[in-house]
Amino acid sequence: xxxxxxxxxxxxxxxxxxxxxxxxxxxxxxxxxxxxxxxxxxxxxxxxxxxxxxxxxxxxxxxxxxxxxxxxxxxxxxxxxxxxxxxxxxxxxxxxxxxxxxxxxxxxxxxxxxxxxxxxxxxxxxxxxxxxxxxxxxxxxxxxxxxxxxxxxxxxxxxxxxxxxxxxxxxxxxxxxxxxxxxxxxxxxxxxxxxxxxxxxxxxxxxxxxxxxxxxxxxxxxxxxxxxxxxxxxxxxxxxxxxxxxxxxxxxxxxxxxxxxxxxxxxxxxxxxxxxxxxxxxxxxxxxxxxxxxxxxxxxxxxxxxxxxxxxxxxxxxxxxxxxxxxxxxxxxxxxxxxxxxxxxxxxxxxxxxxxxxxxxxxxxxxxxxxxxxxxxxxxxxxxxxxxxxxxxxxxxxxxxxxxxxxxxxxxxxxxxxxxxxxxxxxxxxxxxxxxxxxxxxxxxxxxxxxxxxxxxxxxxxxxxxxxxxxxxxxxxxxxxxxxxxxxxxxxxxxxxxxxxxxxxxxxxxxxxxxxxxxxxxxxxxxxxxxxxxxxxxxxxxxxxxxxxxxxxxxxxxxxxxxxxxxxx
Ligand SMILES: [Zn+2]
Numbered sequence: 001x002x003x004x005x006x007x008x009x010x011x012x013x014x015x016x017x018x019x020x021x022x023x024x025x026x027x028x029x030x031x032x033x034x035x036x037x038x039x040x041x042x043x044x045x046x047x048x049x050x051x052x053x054x055x056x057x058x059x060x061x062x063x064x065x066x067x068x069x070x071x072x073x074x075x076x077x078x079x080x081x082x083x084x085x086x087x088x089x090x091x092x093x094x095x096x097x098x099x100x101x102x103x104x105x106x107x108x109x110x111x112x113x114x115x116x117x118x119x120x121x122x123x124x125x126x127x128x129x130x131x132x133x134x135x136x137x138x139x140x141x142x143x144x145x146x147x148x149x150x151x152x153x154x155x156x157x158x159x160x161x162x163x164x165x166x167x168x169x170x171x172x173x174x175x176x177x178x179x180x181x182x183x184x185x186x187x188x189x190x191x192x193x194x195x196x197x198x199x200x201x202x203x204x205x206x207x208x209x210x211x212x213x214x215x216x217x218x219x220x221x222x223x224x225x226x227x228x229x230x231x232x233x234x235x236x237x238x239x240x241x242x243x244x245x246x247x248x249x250x251x252x253x254x255x256x257x258x259x260x261x262x263x264x265x266x267x268x269x270x271x272x273x274x275x276x277x278x279x280x281x282x283x284x285x286x287x288x289x290x291x292x293x294x295x296x297x298x299x300x301x302x303x304x305x306x307x308x309x310x311x312x313x314x315x316x317x318x319x320x321x322x323x324x325x326x327x328x329x330x331x332x333x334x335x336x337x338x339x340x341x342x343x344x345x346x347x348x349x350x351x352x353x354x355x356x357x358x359x360x361x362x363x364x365x366x367x368x369x370x371x372x373x374x375x376x377x378x379x380x381x382x383x384x385x386x387x388x389x390x391x392x393x394x395x396x397x398x399x400x401x402x403x404x405x406x407x408x409x410x411x412x413x414x415x416x417x418x419x420x421x422x423x424x425x426x427x428x429x430x431x432x433x434x435x436x437x438x439x440x441x442x443x444x445x446x447x448x449x450x451x452x453x454x455x456x457x458x459x460x461x462x463x464x465x466x467x468x469x470x471x472x473x474x475x476x477x478x479x480x481x482x483x484x485x486x487x488x489x490x491x492x493x494x495x496x497x498x499x500x501x502x503x504x505x506x507x508x509x510x511x512x513x514x515x516x517x518x519x520x521x522x523x524x525x526x527x528x529x530x531x532x533x534x535x536x537x538x539x540x541x542x543x544x545x546x547x548x549x550x551x552x553x554x555x556x557x558x559x560x561x562x563x564x565x566x567x568x569x
Contacts, residue, residue: 038463040470043072043079049088050074050506056094056477060467061101061443062451071099073473076506076521081469090508092501094477098438101446101465102474102504103424106130106250106453107284107311107392109179110420111146111154114404114413115395117515118421119152121495122485123445123476124393125504126153126464126525129178130250131284131394133157133220135166136211138177143215143524145177150522151509153460153474157250158211160204160221160238164229165191167203180397186321186367193228193325201234202537205241209535215526217458218247218280224256224266225324236273237538243279244534247456247527248307250282257288257318257326257374259336264290271297271308280307280456285394287312287383288375295386302388309452311392314380314427317373317489319347319396319417322358323366329355338374345371347399347415350490369399371417371489381434384427384441390448391441393423398493407517413493422485425496429484438480460525477501 043049049072058069058081072080072088080086102125108115109129119127134142134156146154156178165171165185173184185191196204208219219242223230239249253266267283267290274281286294294310301308322344325331332338333355344353347369353361361368383389398404398416418426424445431441450465463472476499483498502510507521536542 038468038470040077040079042081042469043074045072045080045082045084045086047072047074047079047086049079049086051090051092051473051503051508052086052088053092053094053099053475053477053501054086056097056099058099058467059439059442061439061447062466063468064439065467066439069099071467071475073503073506076473078467078469078471078473078475081467092477092508092511094501096481097477097479097500098442099467100442100476100478101450101467101471102126102476102502103391103445104128104449104461104465105393105395105423106282106390106449107313108395110395110397111150111156111178112176112180112397112401113149113406114398114401114408115420116151116406118410118493118495120502120510120515121497121499121513122421122424123478123496123499123502124152124424125474125476125502126155127395128155128157128217128525129220130155130157130217130248130282131220131252132161132179132182132222133159133216134178134211135159135162135174135181136207136209136214136216138174139211139214139216140529142177143526146522147524149520151515151520152504152522153464153525154522155217155525157218157220158208158216160208160219160223161185161191161226163204163207164194164196164226166207167200168194168196168229180401182321183367186323191229192226195229195231196234198538201237205237205535206533206537208238208241209533212242212245212247213530213533215529216247217453217526218242218245218249218456220250222252223254224252224326227254227325230254232269235269239270239273239277239279239281241535243277245527246280248280248282248452249274250284252284256285257336257372260289260293263288264293267294267297271301274308275301275306278306280452283308283310285312285318285392286310287314287379291379291383291386295389299388307452307455309388309390309448311390311449312383312386313392313394313419313423314384314430315417315419315423316375316377316380317345317371317417319369319371319394319419321367322353322370323362327358327370327372343373345373345489347371347417347492350415369396369416381430381436384430384434384436384444387440388448389444391424391427391444392449393419395420395423410493410495415490416492418485418487418489418492420487421493422487422496425483425499426485428478428480432480432483458525458527460523473503473506475503477503
């Protein structure tokens, strides 16, 4: 019985992001989360500030404030916003420029030194890997490795895919602790295709729980890469675990990439679970077929009080590994109607694959990065008009990354999907070219991520994403007339331009478009470490007392059936 009990203990998992609000013109605005946190008294204009930003167009997406002001920063805080003259130790002339909350990227898979200059050049002051994340037991190490050596703020979730690779394939070769390690664990396939039995399921959940206990920002799951292995029950249990901590699941949904039916159903799975669990959730990169329905689902759920949001990047192509399950001919060619020679491009060489050359490469370098074209260019501008959504880059490691450093010249960097370097500046450029209101993109770049994360109780995000007195001075200063991306599919590492100055935690990290070496004020964005785990393993007895019948397709069905049979006797 005991042995079968182990088998029976059930389990499962999921992922995603973003958010939405309403149909009114004012729809970027949500109820403020700052009441309890913002008791800050503005400092007088006579203060000797650390940094002053003069004559800029200050834009605050929470209050819709938009006016020419001077900004005084003291001890890392926006201490005064005023029309009076002010002085400080350092002065930035922002005449003709927008002074916006620093851009917050909830979906950046590369949080390593060689990418930091590109992040700052694109105006990003916080980067978070919330779709994938770090291997649960390594979350603390992941954070510690970056403290004091990172110019931007950083965060990570607890990684479902890594937990599965560890439990189902025995993977244990951690180097980066987060997404880049997938290059090695994805060589095997158990993480993608195996349905865990009850014992394995409990192990996977325990690994994820360890990350949450150590302060990870929710759980990230790439269920779209694990369509066969992750049952609906597993995904639900993963969301339930994150909900136990009041945190979100960031999900690459089951059907992505897919048809409008598959895509929409994947988000519906995530959001139905979120509703049942009263849990936060992120529909990651829903810039795919069915996006307008997904957006309405998010908007309506938010109107009912659910903390669910969505993210997207303004590009027609995605990026993944060559051996992704959805790139197999049955799915990519037969089901979705794509041709490899028109849609699957090698990141390093720029050449397109054929079915034959893909199969050949799978034998020698199965996890090679590729760019995959999947949406019409015309859809991009429509995405940027969707209220309440977060811009999120899904930025990828540069390939190859061996021996890259903070100051490796841009032209000597390898290649990556251009969203890694140009995501935010591209959104502003497209908004300018297509008459989308500037405040809409300012909100999408900052507040629309900070607000839902703050509502989850993440204090660091209750005081960011806003240009208000008392908020943390993460600030991006850009020229709305010239801000633009320069990264292309052929050369994805060219930095954005039109963003001359960036401030992180009150410290200037970029001046006159030149990121400053050795200036590393970036802070860890995380929840407090908890002494005790909140997770209790699943077992047959608790399951039956709570739900009366055993789940049918939680793990390995035959083992479950046998165990249930045993249990009933
Ligand atoms: Zn994804």
